[in-house]
Amino acid sequence: MGKVKFGIVVFPGSNCDHDAQYVAGDMMGQDARFIWHKESSLGDIDVVILPGGFAYGDYLRCGAIARFSPIMKDVVTFARKGGTVLGICNGFQVLTEAGLLPGALLRNSSLRFVCKYVNIRVENCTTRFTSACSKGEVLEIPVAHGDGNYFADNDTVRRLVDNNQVIFKYCTREGDVTESSNPNGSLMNIAGIMNESGNVLGLMPHPERAADPLLGHTDGRKIFDSIVQGFTGIERTTETISMERR
Amino acid sequence: MRYKPVIKDEPFVTLELARLHGLTEEEFDKMVKSLGRVPTFTELGIFSVMWSEHCSYKNSIALLKTLPRSGDRLLVSAGEENAGLVDIGDGLAVAFKIESHNHPSAVEPYQGAATGVGGILRDIFSMGARPIAVLNSLRFGDLADKRVQYLFKNVVKGIADYGNSFGVPDVAGEIYFDKCYQGNPLVNAMAVGIVEHDKVALASSKGVGNSVMIVGSSTGKDGIHGATFASEEISEKSETKRPAVQVGDPFVEKLLLEATLEAISSGYVVGVQDMGAAGITCSTTEMSAKGRCGMQIDLDLVPLRESGMTSYEIMLSESQERMLFIVEKGYEGEVTKIFQKWDLHAVVIGSVVDTQSVQINMGNITVADVPAKVLVLGGDAPVYAREAKEPGYLAKTRTFDVDSVPIPRDFNDILLRLLGSPTIASKRWVYEQYDCMVRTNTVMDARGDAGIVRIKGTEKALAMKTDCNSRYVYLNPRRGAQIAVAEAARNVVCVGARPIAITNCLNFGNPYDPEIFWQFREAIKGISDACNVFGTPVTGGNVSFYNEDPTGAVYPTPVIGMLGLIEDQGKIIGSRFSSPGDVVIVFGKSHAEIGGSEYLFLQTGQIVGEPPAIDLESEKRLQTCVLELINQRLLVSAHDISEGGLAVALSESAFGENVNLGVTVGVGALTGARPDFDLFGEDQTRIIASARPSHVADILSMARSSDVPAVTIGSVTDLGRIEIAGLIDIGREEGEKKYEDSITSCVA
Numbered sequence A: 001m002g003k004v005k006f007g008i009v010v011f012p013g014s015n016c017d018h019d020a021q022y023v024a025g026d027m028m029g030q031d032a033r034f035i036w037h038k039e040s041s042l043g044d045i046d047v048v049i050l051p052g053g054f055a056y057g058d059y060l061r062c063g064a065i066a067r068f069s070p071i072m073k074d075v076v077t078f079a080r081k082g083g084t085v086l087g088i089c090n091g092f093q094v095l096t097e098a099g100l101l102p103g104a105l106l107r108n109s110s111l112r113f114v115c116k117y118v119n120i121r122v123e124n125c126t127t128r129f130t131s132a133c134s135k136g137e138v139l140e141i142p143v144a145h146g147d148g149n150y151f152a153d154n155d156t157v158r159r160l161v162d163n164n165q166v167i168f169k170y171c172t173r174e175g176d177v178t179e180s181s182n183p184n185g186s187l188m189n190i191a192g193i194m195n196e197s198g199n200v201l202g203l204m205p206h207p208e209r210a211a212d213p214l215l216g217h218t219d220g221r222k223i224f225d226s227i228v229q230g231f232t233g234i235e236r237t238t239e240t241i242s243m244e245r246r
Numbered sequence B: 001m002r003y004k005p006v007i008k009d010e011p012f013v014t015l016e017l018a019r020l021h022g023l024t025e026e027e028f029d030k031m032v033k034s035l036g037r038v039p040t041f042t043e044l045g046i047f048s049v050m051w052s053e054h055c056s057y058k059n060s061i062a063l064l065k066t067l068p069r070s071g072d073r074l075l076v077s078a079g080e081e082n083a084g085l086v087d088i089g090d091g092l093a094v095a096f097k098i099e100s101h102n103h104p105s106a107v108e109p110y111q112g113a114a115t116g117v118g119g120i121l122r123d124i125f126s127m128g129a130r131p132i133a134v135l136n137s138l139r140f141g142d143l144a145d146k147r148v149q150y151l152f153k154n155v156v157k158g159i160a161d162y163g164n165s166f167g168v169p170d171v172a173g174e175i176y177f178d179k180c181y182q183g184n185p186l187v188n189a190m191a192v193g194i195v196e197h198d199k200v201a202l203a204s205s206k207g208v209g210n211s212v213m214i215v216g217s218s219t220g221k222d223g224i225h226g227a228t229f230a231s232e233e234i235s236e237k238s239e240t241k242r243p244a245v246q247v248g249d250p251f252v253e254k255l256l257l258e259a260t261l262e263a264i265s266s267g268y269v270v271g272v273q274d275m276g277a278a279g280i281t282c283s284t285t286e287m288s289a290k291g292r293c294g295m296q297i298d299l300d301l302v303p304l305r306e307s308g309m310t311s312y313e314i315m316l317s318e319s320q321e322r323m324l325f326i327v328e329k330g331y332e333g334e335v336t337k338i339f340q341k342w343d344l345h346a347v348v349i350g351s352v353v354d355t356q357s358v359q360i361n362m363g364n365i366t367v368a369d370v371p372a373k374v375l376v377l378g379g380d381a382p383v384y385a386r387e388a389k390e391p392g393y394l395a396k397t398r399t400f401d402v403d404s405v406p407i408p409r410d411f412n413d414i415l416l417r418l419l420g421s422p423t424i425a426s427k428r429w430v431y432e433q434y435d436c437m438v439r440t441n442t443v444m445d446a447r448g449d450a451g452i453v454r455i456k457g458t459e460k461a462l463a464m465k466t467d468c469n470s471r472y473v474y475l476n477p478r479r480g481a482q483i484a485v486a487e488a489a490r491n492v493v494c495v496g497a498r499p500i501a502i503t504n505c506l507n508f509g510n511p512y513d514p515e516i517f518w519q520f521r522e523a524i525k526g527i528s529d530a531c532n533v534f535g536t537p538v539t540g541g542n543v544s545f546y547n548e549d550p551t552g553a554v555y556p557t558p559v560i561g562m563l564g565l566i567e568d569q570g571k572i573i574g575s576r577f578s579s580p581g582d583v584v585i586v587f588g589k590s591h592a593e594i595g596g597s598e599y600l601f602l603q604t605g606q607i608v609g610e611p612p613a614i615d616l617e618s619e620k621r622l623q624t625c626v627l628e629l630i631n632q633r634l635l636v637s638a639h640d641i642s643e644g645g646l647a648v649a650l651s652e653s654a655f656g657e658n659v660n661l662g663v664t665v666g667v668g669a670l671t672g673a674r675p676d677f678d679l680f681g682e683d684q685t686r687i688i689a690s691a692r693p694s695h696v697a698d699i700l701s702m703a704r705s706s707d708v709p710a711v712t713i714g715s716v717t718d719l720g721r722i723e724i725a726g727l728i729d730i731g732r733e734e735g736e737k738k739y740e741d742s743i744t745s746c747v748a
Helices: A017-027 A071-080 A090-097 A154-162 A221-232 A238-244 B015-020 B025-035 B041-050 B102-107 B109-125 B146-166 B236-244 B250-266 B279-291 B311-316 B332-341 B393-398 B411-420 B470-475 B477-494 B514-534 B598-604 B616-631 B645-654 B675-680 B693-705 B732-747
Strands: A005-010 A031-036 A047-050 A084-088 A104-106 A114-122 A138-145 A149-151 A166-171 A190-194 A200-203 B084-089 B092-100 B130-140 B170-177 B186-196 B211-216 B269-274 B294-298 B322-327 B345-353 B357-362 B365-371 B442-444 B451-454 B461-467 B498-507 B538-544 B557-566 B583-587 B637-640 B662-665 B687-691 B710-717 B721-724 B728-731
Touching: A005 A017, A017 A031, A017 A221, A047 A071, A047 A090, A071 A084, A084 A090, A084 A221, A090 A104, A090 A200, A114 A190, A149 A190, A166 A200, B015 B025, B015 B041, B025 B041, B041 B279, B041 B311, B041 B365, B084 B498, B084 B538, B092 B109, B092 B461, B092 B498, B092 B557, B102 B109, B102 B146, B102 B186, B109 B130, B109 B146, B109 B186, B109 B250, B109 B269, B130 B146, B130 B250, B130 B451, B130 B461, B130 B557, B146 B170, B146 B186, B146 B250, B146 B732, B170 B451, B170 B461, B186 B461, B186 B498, B186 B557, B211 B250, B211 B332, B250 B269, B250 B322, B250 B332, B269 B279, B279 B294, B279 B311, B279 B322, B279 B345, B279 B357, B311 B357, B311 B365, B322 B332, B322 B345, B332 B345, B393 B470, B411 B598, B411 B645, B411 B675, B411 B728, B411 B732, B461 B477, B470 B477, B470 B514, B470 B557, B477 B498, B477 B514, B477 B557, B477 B616, B477 B637, B477 B687, B498 B514, B514 B557, B514 B616, B583 B616, B583 B693, B598 B675, B616 B687, B616 B693, B637 B645, B645 B662, B645 B675, B645 B687, B645 B721, B645 B732, B687 B693, B693 B710, B721 B732, B728 B732
Parallel strands: A005 A031, A005 A047, A047 A084, A084 A200, B092 B538, B130 B170, B294 B357, B498 B538, B662 B721
Antiparallel strands: A104 A149, A114 A138, A114 A166, A166 A190, A190 A200, B084 B092, B092 B186, B130 B186, B211 B322, B211 B345, B269 B322, B294 B345, B357 B365, B442 B451, B451 B461, B461 B557, B498 B557, B583 B687, B583 B710, B637 B687, B662 B710, B721 B728
């Protein structure tokens, strides 16, 4: 098959839209286009990315207004039909507000914005978002958010765990899930979750920021690789990685 | 036309009223003479802000003009546009500028700091440049004080919330703590943007018949007289000036950015100016004066936040996130369409006329009609030469006998205390609240000697840093200012960048005090000295006077924002040691100087002595040599030696992810002077570097042939200890903990 078609939704206040486009388009050579939030249709695309940022300023609950943007109707339809949807940071918040993922992202327990590299453990590598990872693998990926404190009621959490929908947990460099490795107070150190059908992923860390060797870290690339491999069936080998390095 | 009070209840303008607006009798007379009549109340408001220190630079401009302001790379004249503009090749230019928001931050730290960031970002994107980085240079009082903690926390939060939401990485800066800033913190924000040469927008009005449009937010009652407020000292009454502080909305600013860049790209925009200080007043008059034309403005067309605003209020409002556009006649609709896409106003409020006057109408009455040239800097705005007198305190500070300081018994303890002093300690608590990575260009963040952002689509990157040790400037303004420039340049050199230009933010006390003005004059000389030697012209900046609280003026603080260019992203290096076995080298000569140092303050509680000497030619040689070594890939790391001296610099280089990394340094690091002076003296023109053993001979020989002192002093170890000449031996982890946790524990 040809290029995977990424559609990156641009809300007013999105500010990681270009970063996602740079990785999917410029670095990976896929087709990565922007979709203005006032559009009513996603058009012909394979993957929807809801990028990071502060949609509508996030003056109300994060993502609470963005979910009413015209494009969200089609995003919901796309997701219900099994389309691949990746919500990063603010995008994750929008997905929970839109009801595509359970739970909510509360204010960080420190009450401060936090921007730093964290370690996250891959809890489930049999998904279309993590197939290029191994189970228990620790990825070093940055977070940058003020409201990333994942919360859900007990039943929801139990369901998430039972169905292997918890995909990433904050952990130490060695992979231990500890309180001190949790940057925001998230329940059970949850950093990213998937919907029941496995086609919608939301995570607070920013994989698009850890994809370029020049910037020091490349673990985030694995999430984009997993998605692309799901469509092309081609695994990215060590050779191609070194060729891609500049 | 009527010039009597035009709106009910609007007062007659008298000398007393003018005085209340901050104008002097001399200025009142000048105003009346230039108009040929007594001004209207609205005109008085216009004159008072345009002739305020903040807008007119009336007490500083004569000296500012003595700064070196030309160079091959400069694309616009210093101070003429919204920001400086420097060519970096590949058809690209860098717009950059630093500005203060000290007074608003002193009374309303959160909004004061936030709108400081917002204002400087607008200066950058009003030129058509996309902001790619911001920096902050902050000064607070003693962090043990509750009020200082409140100011510190809220300034940081204000900067974070604005920059994070806007989506620009905060990559570098500096924070100092000293009692002199107790009631009057300094909040300086710098922004850097990139623009293609053919997309540059200038802040000039031209083309009679073209439309004047106001874009962005609507106009409200916030920030009225902000510029005048910034032109007086902080006092107990300042609390009542809180309404003069603007309120920021980073979300609207982000929309304004995208819409502005889109509009400029459309080709229909003739000129753009940010509405910062003095809002509509400043933008209409300055753009008209620059374009040698006039404007006719109808205030009834300005989108307002509340009804019943008077012409005076509309003209003086400093509501944020607004810009003035001059748009080619007939294409207003195209521009409006772009702004509508982003849910923003773009409204025609007047037109360009050939009268050279700015005429303001409201309700079918002309409320103001003033020749633009009369109001502006470079036109008829007042220019003063102030009296300067060497400050009395210098007689005392200069004669301090540094040898009277007792030699400490425990150097380990001194090092740990220095590492924990808030000025030296890690600013992690601060920079982790800033998004330093958004837009995925940040190669080096606030942990490095300088921030670095790469330029996508090229091999280039920009290094940037702000610097100023105001204690040195206080003790010797000329030398202190030279050091500020030198250190900023040294910092960008240490990461592999060539210093190309500066912007400056000159924070001083009341210029009517001859001793303060002497500090200012000497500091300007110092900046000139250094910029001439380094070939780094001044591209613009900002002067902030009246930084005083009831206990006195802040130390003179001329903050230097340095821009460095990296041609090859692959050659960037960091400040931290990398591998055990690497050799540690000190470039530059040690003199064991202790005046004005953090160590001396720690031991005596005083800011005394002569600041370290600096020879600018030696500094230039050192920087050229180290940059060449980096470009030849001979150095693994390079780190500027500054506050806390050699011992602190070595420790900082040893810190980082590898907990076993340490450093061992022999007696070669000592000059034979007092050991405490050797360890903690802040001698200038020194860089600590590490290199592979196989490269050392080449490095030393290159240094020799460049006439740069260089000596190997020890090596990087895997012992996890910092060992210096038998005087210091601490566990690296203990040192790093002190360094990393100090500020967190102060504010927790």
